[in-house]
Amino acid sequence: MKFKKTLIKWYQDLIHVIFPDLCLSCNREPKTADAWFCIACIHQMPYTDHFELKDNEVLKHFKGRIKLAHGAAILRFKEGSIVQNILHQLKYKQRKEIGEVFGKIAAEKLNNSQLFPHPDIIIPVPIHKNKLKKRGYNQSSIFGKSLGDHCNIEFQETILIKNKETESQTGKSRTDRVSNVRDGFTMVYPEKIKLKNVLIVDDVITTGATLEAVCQMVWLAQPASVSVLSIAAAQNS
Numbered sequence: 001m002k003f004k005k006t007l008i009k010w011y012q013d014l015i016h017v018i019f020p021d022l023c024l025s026c027n028r029e030p031k032t033a034d035a036w037f038c039i040a041c042i043h044q045m046p047y048t049d050h051f052e053l054k055d056n057e058v059l060k061h062f063k064g065r066i067k068l069a070h071g072a073a074i075l076r077f078k079e080g081s082i083v084q085n086i087l088h089q090l091k092y093k094q095r096k097e098i099g100e101v102f103g104k105i106a107a108e109k110l111n112n113s114q115l116f117p118h119p120d121i122i123i124p125v126p127i128h129k130n131k132l133k134k135r136g137y138n139q140s141s142i143f144g145k146s147l148g149d150h151c152n153i154e155f156q157e158t159i160l161i162k163n164k165e166t167e168s169q170t171g172k173s174r175t176d177r178v179s180n181v182r183d184g185f186t187m188v189y190p191e192k193i194k195l196k197n198v199l200i201v202d203d204v205i206t207t208g209a210t211l212e213a214v215c216q217m218v219w220l221a222q223p224a225s226v227s228v229l230s231i232a233a234a235q236n237s
C-alpha cells in the first residue's frame, strides 16, 4: 500500500515536470493563469463556513485551551484528499505559489468576515532555522505574507522564533505535547504586539498543539486579542 502511494506520488511529480501547466489537484485540466488549479478544482475545494460561524470547528477545538477572538480554516483536511496533496506540494515540493493563492483567498474571506477583529499584525507559526535552511522557506510565512500583502496588514516573521527541534510527540498526552512544544519557542520583540490584534497563521491544524503553544507565548506579550487562521484543519478540529 505504501509502495503504491509512493508510486502515485512519483507519477504525479513526473507529470508536473513534463506538463507544468496542469492543475496540481486533478492533473488533467490546465491551471488558471493566477492559480495552481483548474477552475473546476477551485470550485470543488472543501471550503468551510468558519469565517461566518461563531461556534465553528476550530473554535470548538481550542475551547478551554486558549482564548481566541476568532479562528478559522479555509478548507477541511482529510487524509488522502486533494487538500492533503495541495499542502504536501506547498510544504515539500517548492510550490510556494499555493501559499500565495490561499493568502489571496484568505484576504477576501477575512475582509468579508464580521467575526475577526481587524488584525494589526500577522505572525506565522515559525519553523526551526535548520528546517528553514533545508526547505528554503516557511510554508506558513508564504501564506501569511500573501494575506498581509492583499489586506495591507503588517506581517512579522521575526517576532516569534522556534529555537530547538521539537522532540517526537508520539505517545505523549496532550498536556505533555503542549508543554514540550511551548518550550521550543522564543518571543523576541514582545513590545511589538502589546495591545495589538494579533493573527497567527499556519498551514494546517491537526492536533493543534503547536498553535496552542504559540498562542500561549503570544498572550504573554499582552496583545489586545489573538486569532488564528489556517489553510486547512482536520475535520475533528
Ligand SMILES: [Zn+2]
Residues within 6 Å of the ligand: 023, 024, 025, 026, 027, 028, 029, 037, 038, 039, 040, 041, 042
Ligand atoms: Zn483540477
